[in-house]
Amino acid sequence: MKIIACYSNKGGVGKTAVAVNLAYALAAAGKRTLLCDLDPQGASSFYFRVKPSKKLIDAAFFKDVEKFTDAIRGSDYDNLDILPANMSFRDFDVFLSRMRDSRSRLKKALKSVKKDYDVILLDCPPSISTLSENVFRCADAVLVPVIPTTLSQRTFEQLIAFFKENKLPMQKLHGFFSMVQSVKTLHTETMDTMHTTHKRRFLKTRVPFASDIERMGIQRAPVIATAPSSAASKAYQALGEEISKRLARSS
Template structure:
């Protein structure tokens, strides 16, 4: 089982859209996939028409394997299941701080509850926290959507610095450009500069700024489900193949 985290320390970069479309792409490629929503907003579950679990609350996510597996729901898509979030997930940092061996708790919970899957995709909240560090240690790959703007470039550098300063494996970080607009000079300049600065940390994948991605909330489905020939759907397919090639 591979653990793939969709993470960014900056909000509004297309992280949840990435997690849903990446999980869907891997499932269509033949893998059995569990999409685990760690963000208490529960947007990933909303996109896939899955309601929050009422029983997986408090610290049971980390301690109760039976409740973890009972909370998993099937989706409308073959080979893709979902562990939906609920509002109690906002207290994960508190729960982890009270536990022994807190840094390894998430990985143990995922491997115990998600062991029947080929890949577990995590939709992570946008912050560097106790949960975030647990994600960094548990994941085989950390997929980071980067809007090609100055602030996103800065936060990507901050993430790499955090990994360096805390002895984490930078090779896990796999950035790609998200919500890119080819007509914007700034976007083109930023992508060229970042590719030169981080040649090993950026995948050769660009997901464009596209209305089809925004329409996910209307259709409540991955892009490839309602617009399979779109540029965005093809980009997410390439992202799935690129991530798997790295891990």
């Protein structure tokens, strides 16, 4: 089983759209896939028309295997299940602070479904916290969408610094450019700069800024399902193939 975290310490960069479409792409490729929505806003769950779990509240996510597994829901798509979020997830850091081995509790929770899935995708809240450190430690890959602007560049470099300071494996970090508008000079210049500075950390795939992605909230479905021939759909499919190949090489 591989664990892929869709993470950014900056909001509004297309993280959830990536998690939703990547989960769909991997499931369509025959991988038994679980999308675990860790963001209390529950956007991934919403896109797949799955209601918040009423029983998986407070610290049960980390302590109660039965409630954890019972909270998993099937989606409308083959090979794809969803673990929906609820608002109690906003207190994950509080619960983790009270537990022994707090930095490894997420990994222990996910082990309960290890035999049932080939891939687990984590849609993570945009913060650096105890939960985030759990994510970094348990994930095989941390997939980071970066809008090619100065602020996004800065937050990606902050994330790199955090990994170095906490002696986390740098090879887990996989950045890619999101919401790209190639007609913008700033986007082109920023991508050139970051590719030069952080070449080993970036995937080749670039996800464009697209109205099809914005309409996901209305259609409540992955772009790959609703607009399979669109540029955005092709980019998400390429991203899934690229990250899968990287993980295969590292295993």
